[in-house]
Amino acid sequence: xxxxxxxxxxxRNLITNKYLIYNSLFTNLPNESIxxxxxxxxxxxxxxxxxxQEKKSPEQVIEDFFxxxxxxxxxxxxxxFLFRMVQYIERQVVLFDSVEDASFxxxxxxxxxxxxxxxxxxxxxxxxxxNFSVRVVFTAHPTQxxxxxxxxxxxxxxxxxxxxxxxxxxxxxxxxxxxPFINHQKPTPFDEAKSIIFYLRYVYYQTLGRxxxxxxxxxxxxxxxxxxxxxxxxxxxxxxxxNPFVNAITTLKVANELRTTIMKCYYHHxxxxxxxVSFRKTENLLQTLxxxxxxxxxQEKKTLTSAxxxxxxxxxxxxxxxxxxxxxxxxxxxxxGRVHLxxxxxxxxxxxxxxxxxxxxxPLIARQAFQLNWEELSxxxxxxxxxxxxxxxxxxxxxxxxYADTIRNIKQIKKIQQKNGLKSIHRYIIxxxxxxxxxxxxxxxxxxxxxxxxxxNIDIVPLFETMEGMNNSLEVMEELYSDPVYKAHLKRxxxxxxxxxxxSDGTKDGGYLKxxxxxxxxxxxxxxxxxxxGVKVIFFDGRGGPPxxxxxxxxxxxxxxxxxxxNKSIQLxxxxxxxxxxxxxxxxxxxxxxxxxxxxxxxxxxxxxEPHTKSLMSELAELSYQKYLSLKNHPxxxxxxxxxxxxxxxxxxxxxxxxxxxxxxKKLELKDLRAIPFVGSWSMIRQNIxxxxxxxxxxxxxxxxxxxxxxxxxxxxxxxxxxxxSIMSMKKTYFPLTAYMAEHSTYGEFWxxxxxxxxxxxxxxxxxxxxxxxxxxxxxxxxxxxxxEKIVLPLLSIQQYALIKMQKKDAHFETYEKLVIRCLxxxxxxxxxxx
Numbered sequence: 060x061x062x063x064x065x066x067x068x069x070x071r072n073l074i075t076n077k078y079l080i081y082n083s084l085f086t087n088l089p090n091e092s093i094x095x096x097x098x099x100x101x102x103x104x105x106x107x108x109x110x111x112q113e114k115k116s117p118e119q120v121i122e123d124f125f126x127x128x129x130x131x132x133x134x135x136x137x138x139x140f141l142f143r144m145v146q147y148i149e150r151q152v153v154l155f156d157s158v159e160d161a162s163f164x165x166x167x168x169x170x171x172x173x174x175x176x177x178x179x180x181x182x183x184x185x186x187x188x189x190n191f192s193v194r195v196v197f198t199a200h201p202t203q204x205x206x207x208x209x210x211x212x213x214x215x216x217x218x219x220x221x222x223x224x225x226x227x228x229x230x231x232x233x234x235x236x237x238x239p240f241i242n243h244q245k246p247t248p249f250d251e252a253k254s255i256i257f258y259l260r261y262v263y264y265q266t267l268g269r270x271x272x273x274x275x276x277x278x279x280x281x282x283x284x285x286x287x288x289x290x291x292x293x294x295x296x297x298x299x300x301x302n303p304f305v306n307a308i309t310t311l312k313v314a315n316e317l318r319t320t321i322m323k324c325y326y327h328h329x330x331x332x333x334x335x336v337s338f339r340k341t342e343n344l345l346q347t348l349x350x351x352x353x354x355x356x357x358q359e360k361k362t363l364t365s366a367x368x369x370x371x372x373x374x375x376x377x378x379x380x381x382x383x384x385x386x387x388x389x390x391x392x393x394x395x396g397r398v399h400l401x402x403x404x405x406x407x408x409x410x411x412x413x414x415x416x417x418x419x420x421x422p423l424i425a426r427q428a429f430q431l432n433w434e435e436l437s438x439x440x441x442x443x444x445x446x447x448x449x450x451x452x453x454x455x456x457x458x459x460x461x462y463a464d465t466i467r468n469i470k471q472i473k474k475i476q477q478k479n480g481l482k483s484i485h486r487y488i489i490x491x492x493x494x495x496x497x498x499x500x501x502x503x504x505x506x507x508x509x510x511x512x513x514x515x516n517i518d519i520v521p522l523f524e525t526m527e528g529m530n531n532s533l534e535v536m537e538e539l540y541s542d543p544v545y546k547a548h549l550k551r552x553x554x555x556x557x558x559x560x561x562x563s564d565g566t567k568d569g570g571y572l573k574x575x576x577x578x579x580x581x582x583x584x585x586x587x588x589x590x591x592x593g594v595k596v597i598f599f600d601g602r603g604g605p606p607x608x609x610x611x612x613x614x615x616x617x618x619x620x621x622x623x624x625x626n627k628s629i630q631l632x633x634x635x636x637x638x639x640x641x642x643x644x645x646x647x648x649x650x651x652x653x654x655x656x657x658x659x660x661x662x663x664x665x666x667x668x669e670p671h672t673k674s675l676m677s678e679l680a681e682l683s684y685q686k687y688l689s690l691k692n693h694p695x696x697x698x699x700x701x702x703x704x705x706x707x708x709x710x711x712x713x714x715x716x717x718x719x720x721x722x723x724x725k726k727l728e729l730k731d732l733r734a735i736p737f738v739g740s741w742s743m744i745r746q747n748i749x750x751x752x753x754x755x756x757x758x759x760x761x762x763x764x765x766x767x768x769x770x771x772x773x774x775x776x777x778x779x780x781x782x783x784x785s786i787m788s789m790k791k792t793y794f795p796l797t798a799y800m801a802e803h804s805t806y807g808e809f810w811x812x813x814x815x816x817x818x819x820x821x822x823x824x825x826x827x828x829x830x831x832x833x834x835x836x837x838x839x840x841x842x843x844x845x846x847x848e849k850i851v852l853p854l855l856s857i858q859q860y861a862l863i864k865m866q867k868k869d870a871h872f873e874t875y876e877k878l879v880i881r882c883l884x885x886x887x888x889x890x891x892x893x894x
Contacts, residue, residue: 063838066166066838066839067838067839067842069165069166070166070838070839070842070843073158073162073165074155074158074159074162074842074843074846075842075846077158077220078154078155078158078846081154081158081220081228081232082151082154084225084228084229084232085097085150085151085154085232085236086098096140096143096144096146096147097147099128099129099144100144100147100148100151100853102124102128103120103124103128103144103853103856104849104852104853106120106123106124106127106128107120107852107853107855107856108852110123111793111795111796111798112795114795114798115799116798116799116859116863117796117799117855117856117857117859117860117863118799118859118860118863118864120856120860121141121856121857121860125137125140134871138871138874138878141857141878142878142881144853144854144857145854145857145878145881145882145885146240148850148851148853148854148885149240149884149885149888150232150235150236151850152847152850152851152885152888153205153209153212153213153216153235153888154216154232154235155846155847155850156213156640156888157213157216157217157220158220159843160213160217160640160643160644160646160647161216161217161218161220161221163644163646163647163650164646164650166839167646167650168650170653170657171274171653171656171657172273172277174657174660175273175274175277175278176277183663184660184663185278187659187660187663188274188278188284188285188288188656188660189284189285190285190627191285191288191627191628191656191659192285192287192288192289192290192627192628192629192630193288193289193290193628193629193630193652193655193656193659194290194291194292194407194599194628194629194630194631195290195291195292195630195631195632195633195642195652195655196291196292196293196294196407196409196599196630196631196632196633197255197258197259197291197292197293197294197295197406197632197633197634197638198294198295198298198301198632198633198634199248199251199252199255199294199295199298199301199302199634205240205639205888206239206240206241207254207257208238208239209235209238209240210257210639212231212234212235212238215227215231215234216228216231216232216235217644219231240884241881241884247304248295248296248302248304248305248309249296249309249312249313249316251295252293252295252296252309252312252313252316253316255293255295255638256316256317256320256405258638258639258642258643259291259317259320259405259406260320260323260324262642262643262644262645262648263291263648264321264324264328264397264401265645266645266648266649266652267289267291267397267400267648267652268393268396268397268400269393269649270289270649270652270653271288271289271396271397271400272392272393272396274288275392275396276389281392282392282393282395282396282399283395283399286399286400288400288656289400289652290400290407291401291405291406291407292406292407292408292409292630292632293313293317293405293406293407293408293409294408294409294411294632295313296309296310296312296313296314296408297310297313297408297409297410297411297484298409298410298411299410299411299412299413299416300411300412300413300488300490301411306464306467306468307464307467307468307471310408310410310468310471310475311471311475313408314404314408314475314478314479314483314484315359317404317405317406317408317479317483318355318403318404318405318478318479318483319355319356319359320405321401321402321403321404321405322352322355322356322363322403323356324397324401324405325352325368325394325397325398326349326352326353326356328394328397329345329348329349329352329394330349332345332387332390332391332394333345333349335387335390336375336379336387336390336391338378338379338382338383340378340382340383341375341378341379344371344374344375344378345371345375347371348368348371348372351363351367351368352368362478363403364403364480365398365399365401365402365403365480368398368403369395369398369399372391372394372395372398373395375391376388376391376392376395379391402479402480402482402483403478403479403480403483404479404480404482404483404484407482407483407484407485407486408475408483408484409484409486409487409488410468410472410484410486410487410488411487411488411489411490411522412465412487412488412489412490413489413490413491414489414490414491414492414493414497414500415491416461416462416465417465417489417497417500417501417504418496418497418500419462420462420465420500420504421433421441421445421500421503422434423457423462424452424507425444427456428448428450428452428507429444429448431444438495438496441496441499442495442496442499442542444503445496445499445500445502445503445506446499446502446503446506446542446544446545447544448503448506448507449506449507449509449511450506450507450509451507451508451509452466452507452508452509453466454466454467454470465504466504466508469504469505469508470508470509472484472517473510473514476516481516485516485517485518486517486518486519486520486557487501487517487518487519487520488520488522488559489501489519489520489521489522490522490524491522491524491525491528492521492522492523492528492535493527493528493531493535494531494535495535495538495539495542497521498519498521498535498539498545499539499542499545501519502515502519502544502545502548505517512544512547512548512551513551515548515551518552518555518556518557519548520557520558520559520599521535521536521558521559522559522560522561522601523558523559523560523561523581524560524561524568524601525561525568525569526568526569526573526574526577526684529560529577529578529580529581530577532558532581532584532585533581533584533585533588536556536558536585536588536589537588537592540556540588540589540592540594541592549594553595554593554594554595555594555595555596555597556589556594556595556596556597557596557597557599558585558596558597558598558599559598559599559600559601560578560581560582560598560599560600560601561601562574562575562578562600562601562602566734566738566749567732567734567737567738567749569684569687570683570684570686570687570688570691570749570752570753571683571687571749571750571751571752571753571754571781571785572679572680572683572684572753572754572757572781573680573681573683573684573687573753575680575781576676576677576679576680577680578600579620579624579777580677582598582620582624582625583623583624585598586623586624586625587623589625590625595625595627596625597625597627597628597630598624598625598628598630599630599631600630600631600632601631601632602631602632602633613631613655614651614654614655614657614658615658615776615779615780615783616658616777616780617629617655617658617659617662618657618658618661618662618665618776619662619665619775619776619777619779619780620662620665620777621662621665621666621667621668622663622665622667623667623668624662626659626662626663629655629658629659665776666774668775668777672771672774672775675767675768675771676771676775676778678757679757679758679761679768680757682753682756682757682760683753683754683756683757684753685753686752686753686756686757686816687752687753690748690752690753690812690813693809695805695806695809699806699809700737700740702806702866703744703797703800703803703806703862703866704740704741704743704744704862705740705743705744705858705862705879705880705882705883706736706737706740708876708879708880708883709735709736709739709740709883737749738750739887742791742886742887743858743883743886743887744796744797744859745791745792745793745794745796745797745855746792746794746797746813746817747788747789747791747792748813749788750784750785750787750788750789750792751785751788751789751792751816751817751820752813752816752820753816754782754785754820754823754824755816755817755818755819755820755821755822755823755824756816756819756820758820758823758824758827759819759823765826765827768827769827772827772828782824782827782828783828783837785820785824786824786828786833786834787834787840787844789817789820789821789824789833790833790834790841790844791844791848792817793848793855794813794814794817796855796856796859797810797859799863801814821833851885851886854882854885854886855882855886857878857882858878858879858882858883858886861875861876861878861879861882862875862879865879
């Protein structure tokens with residue numbers, strides 16, 4: 060393992076110095092606009108840093124920059140200059156991303172190989188891998204600002220930088236200079252799905268295939284060892300709550316696209332294999348399979364099952380063993396393992412809808428089918444109605460298109476399963492689940508759409524995402540487990556119950572410390588309850604990129620979960636920036652999947668919370684929650700977000716197809732605001748409130764007993780990972796950028812309170828972790844964050860300048876708003892996990 064000094068030197072050589080060299084190429088590109096813009100960036104960066112230390116405003120920064128360093132005279136020239144600077148900085152961010160990603164494997168070694176070798180003789184860990192599962196679920200949540208064309212250039216850049224091919228780097232930078240960074244139109248839900256399927260085909264087919272094959276070889280097992288060990292999930296095209304523009308047609312198109320894509324992967328893999336396995340006795344078998352796969356790609360009505368593919372490959376394998384000295388059996392096993400992993404569906408498509416939509420449907424169905432008044436029914440009568448009645452609703456029974464589409468979609472699930480396999484679409488997730496009726500409503504909808512009890516091959520998944528929802532989860536699930544009809548359903552589902560917990564909305568609702576602790580406690584109590592009823596609970600975590608949305612050091616979180624939390628499966632969402640920056644290359648994806656696999660094993664040795672540490676953790680969480688609650692309930696909270704941050708501009712970026720709020724109301728209601736724009740807006744003004752607010756207040760309460768908190772930090776992996784993630788949020792916080800707000804007539808005192816809590820939290824976390832500066836104990840990550848923040852500082856100045864002009868209702872309001880939107884792209888991308 061590299062020492063701290065060696066890591067820093069390696070970072071300077073492989074990242075800092077390379078970036079500076081290639082950035083100089085950028086400055087000298089044969090593009091007059093770029094050439095003349097590039098020389099001004101360091102000047103604006105230096106002036107920004109100087110002025111913010113002197114507590115001057117971004118408005119003063121930009122105005123004095125133009126006076127001191129340019130000959131700009133008109134407003135049109137000023138806007139042209141600022142937009143060109145934004146475009147230039149965006150490309151600097153891409154270059155830094157590419158340089159850093161190219162050196163990923165030099166800094167990150169998962170170390171799973173040695174662990175696997177030892178696992179062969181360790182029955183406990185061998186059995187753990189036999190029964191364990193990691194599922195990463197891709198969502199289309201809009202935190203990714205690079206269009207596909209730029210992604211392609213980044214791939215070229217990474218590969219060229221790895222081999223120091225300076226001519227190729229120069230060519231890619233020239234291409235980057237002329238390639239647009241923005242979508243002129245919002246993508247459709249199907250566009251979003253195809254964008255992510257690109258990663259499945261070109262990254263995950265190879266990465267997971269190779270990793271699974273490596274594991275099977277180390278453990279000396281056949282490729283059918285554990286087909287569930289590495290799984291992919293998929294929300295684009297199935298998530299209606301996340302995107303109201305998704306409908307049944309979208310779902311079917313995405314399911315077909317996933318199927319077609321995996322068949323393309325198999326087809327190209329088989330062509331490669333046939334160049335090796337060129338023997339007479341296997342020729343006809345492989346040629347037949349090749350034609351079958353080809354037909355699947357171009358003829359949708361054809362159905363080729365994974366079982367048929369496996370039968371052919373196993374037959375070929377047998378021939379190689381018996382007649383050809385087992386030549387290329389290793390390659391055949393690799394292929395067989397991938398078919399076990401990906402089936403005929405590639406990734407499992409989840410359906411998600413908010414419980415309120417089902418609640419609106421039930422009175423209509425009750426009245427139409429049985430002339431019943433739903434509101435007059437008791438809870439038991441509603442339960443009986445949902446579980447005991449069977450009939451076949453038609454979508455034409457509903458004038459409301461949303462209701463009709465809900466029926467249409469449920470009916471087509473069976474057809475998708477018949478074509479792609481039962482695992483292709485087996486979960487229906489219910490957002491804002493707060494009662495047993497919310498869950499049984501989905502069971503009832505399947506029965507009302509012609510399904511028998513036995514043919515409901517669906518896991519019904521409650522999503523608990525608010526403090527109230529998590530508090531009520533034990534009562535809801537116990538009632539559910541006690542219901543005889545649902546108990547029979549669970550028996551048919553192999554006694555497995557999937558439960559989703561929402562980190563993003565949880566943090567928005569309860570604050571950082573409280574939300575994470577409530578999720579931990581909810582997992583503990585639902586594990587205990589499920590074991591009591593003989594049910595294996597599978598937790599599925601809705602996580603975002605930054606710590607404030609459950610991101611950060613994710614594998615450490617799972618490694619810290621002790622025996623009181625069910626640990627047979629790790630399931631989590633990844634989205635937008637996280638897909639590209641954490642799982643976007645073969646090296647990154649392999650490393651992070653290996654980390655999650657190791658986290659599952661480490662959790663076996665993780666200590667459970669002792670009663671006194673659990674009590675302390677609860678007290679800290681409650682103190683933090685009360686501080687956060689006072690902020691959330693502050694009369695200026697919502698208006699501050701709307702007026703002083705780029706929240707309103709988030710929906711105009713054309714990066715996603717969904718709106719920023721769940722309901723189209725004029726007034727901002729925090730409960731309707733989606734977590735991504737909520738967290739992202741705080742990040743844009745470098746205040747990052749959701750990632751730490753309340754932590755300092757909680758820690759200060761133990762000022763005279765701080766040794767208790769220090770002991771908790773040393774003993775609890777869970778608490779330690781929370782503090783370290785919070786420190787990462789704080790490292791990306793820069794209050795001098797918005798110091799001008801302290802003098803604001805309306806929001807001055809509010810801003811001062813935010814800064815006060817930041818300084819308080821910084822003081823106590825530094826004392827707790829025994830550091831002089833934030834992230835001192837993570838030198839490489841600290842250097843990365845610092846380098847990115849330095850690159851993006853001029854962009855932050857420009858965005859704040861434009862926001863100030865908008866707040867003053869400047870005559871060029873619309874142009875300034877476009878400038879704010881334009882700045883969003885580079886700011887978000889530079890942070891990599893800010894939303």
